[in-house]
Structure formats: C-alpha cells, structure tokens
C-alpha cells in the first residue's frame with residue numbers, strides 16, 4: 001500500500017459530546033467518543049474498522065461524512081481539507097456517501113424504490129432530464145441485483161437484503177469515490193449477509209470504490225477488508241493488513257478479541273484470553289492506556305502514559321508499551 005494514493009487522511013481526530021445537564025442535577029461533562037485518531041485510507045481499498053459497542057466506530061464514520069463536526073483534528077480528502085460547506089462542499093458530499101445499519105429506517109416508507117434511488121440525483125441536480133434519471137434508476141437497480149420492474153414498489157414490499165440493496169443503489173446514484181458503510185449487514189440474516197458482502201466486493205471492482213467498512217463482527221471484517229483498524233474506547237489500538245491481524249495480533253485487546261472466536265474444529269485447542277471487567281466509561285478525562293484497567297500486562301507506566309501507534313513491521317502498527325523499543329533496550 002506504501003505507494004498507493006491516499007484518498008482520505010484522518011489527522012489527530014477527536015470528537016467529544018457534552019453529556020449531563022446542571023438543570024437536571026447531573027453535572028455537565030465531556031464524553032470522549034474519539035481521541036486522537038490518525039488513519040489513512042488508500043484509494044480502492046477496504047479499511048475495516050472493528051471494536052466493541054461504544055468504542056466510537058459510528059462517530060468516526062459520521063465525522064467522515066460530515067454528520068458530526070470534529071472537536072479537533074483534521075480530515076483531508078484527495079489532498080485538500082475536507083469541508084462540506086461552500087460551493088466545493090456540495091461536490092464533496094457527492095463523493096462521500098454513507099450506508100447505515102438498519103436498511104428499513106434509512107428508507108422513507110412513503111416513497112417508492114424508484115423515487116428513493118432518484119432523490120440524490122434530483123437534490124444534487126446531477127441528471128436534470130427526467131427520462132434519463134428514470135433510465136439511470138433502472139440501471140442502478142440492475143447493478144445492485146434488484147429487479148427493475150419493482151421500481152414502483154415501496155420499501156415494506158422488499159426483504160431486508162433487498163432494502164439494503166436499495167440503500168446501496170441510492171448511494172451509488174451520485175457516483176461516489178468513498179462509501180462509509182456503518183454495520184451495513186448486521187441487521188441481516190447470515191445467508192443474506194454473504195450475498196450483500198459479495199455485492200460490495202463486486203461493486204468495488206466495477207467502480208473502483210473505496211470503503212471504510214465498520215463492523216463489530218470479525219468474520220465480516222475478515223471477509224471484506226484489505227486492512228483492519230481495531231478500536232478501543234475512542235482510539236485506534238492496532239492497524240494492519242487483514243491477514244496480519246489474524247496471524248500475529250499484537251495488542252492485548254486484539255488478542256483477546258481474536259481468542260473469543262470459537263475454534264474451527266472441536267480438536268483445535270484454543271486458549272481464551274479474558275479481559276476482566278467492563279469497558280470503562282468514556283466520560284471525563286482519561287489518563288494512560290485505555291485498556292490499562294483490564295489488561296493482563298498492565299504496568300505503572302500504562303496507567304500514567306498513553307501509548308502511541310507505532311510501526312512494528314511493514315504496515316503493522318500497535319499502540320502498546322509491550323512493543324516499545326525504547327523500553328526493551
């Protein structure tokens with residue numbers, strides 16, 4: 001990936017939310033949903049984002065598509081600062097699209113499939129001629145594997161997988177470069193998940209799409225990703241090629257995550273690594289490593305200082321003092 005074009009660069013991105021209210025007698029505090037995230041997304045790749053509930057995956061996705069304004073840090077798209085305001089902003093909105101988890105609630109139940117897929121082209125005035133737009137809608141339905149004859153049907157007349165295909169067709173209608181997919185198959189049956197994942201793969205090849213693919217399911221992430229970022233409590237704790245993460249997980253959190261997958265055969269011996277306790281609260285200022293309170297290797301330094309992502313082998317980065325070369329000396 002070293003000499004590939006960087007499509008999206010996420011630089012020291014943080015996002016906090018104000019929670020609590022003095023009026024209600026709950027002190028106002030900051031909830032740190034994302035802390036100092038640095039990531040690069042290469043053109044044409046799938047960057048998988050994995051981590052347990054509440055670790056900040058959706059917040060990251062929402063910052064990328066402009067649904068959240070970052071508290072600090074910067075996003076660069078094709079080498080320029082990413083801003084959705086002003087005349088350039090509208091063009092950028094077209095280039096970056098998001099697909100959400102629940103294929104039903106993200107579709108307007110009062111609109112037909114055709115109207116839903118057509119809408120972005122009307123809003124962005126990309127295809128002004130009505131007949132051409134209708135033609136494009138039929139074409140897009142074919143691309144995502146829907147029967148173009150069903151163009152006048154309403155969302156409730158489609159199955160879950162088909163509804164997600166409608167969402168995908170709508171996102172594709174603006175010919176985007178980057179799709180941020182937030183758990184796009186989590187609400188679907190396992191057999192349907194595979195079909196929709198294969199569709200994502202096919203579309204990527206056909207249109208040269210780049211994906212930021214969010215999921216809490218390791219098997220889904222493994223199937224689809226070129227590289228994987230593992231998140232914990234608002235931070236990226238490990239980043240590497242999809243196979244690397246399975247062959248040589250470095251971070252204690254990644255190791256625990258992987259050890260939780262049941263063995264492929266009953267004869268395979270596997271030792272589960274358990275992390276004690278729950279994921280700590282993201283409310284208030286954090287000191288030290290986010291995993292410190294649960295990590296079996298925790299030292300005093302881990303409680304005091306927060307480790308930074310550092311490269312261990314080519315393209316494999318980890319944020320953990322266990323791999324600190326300074327310490328090993």
Ligand SMILES: Nc1ncnc2c1ncn2[C@@H]1O[C@H](COP(=O)(O)OP(=O)(O)OP(=O)(O)O)[C@@H](O)[C@H]1O
Pocket residue numbers: 017018019031032033051052053054055056057058059060216282
């Ligand atoms: N609008 C908001 N206001 C306050 N807190 C928020 C808001 N959105 C997210 N959070 C908090 O930010 C943290 C990260 O949430 P986020 O939805 O990004 O996690 P996630 O990794 O997507 O989780 P899940 O796997 O459950 O979807 C959580 O603690 C969540 O409660």
Ligand SMILES: [Mg+2]
Pocket residue numbers: 057058059182
């Ligand atoms: Mg989420």
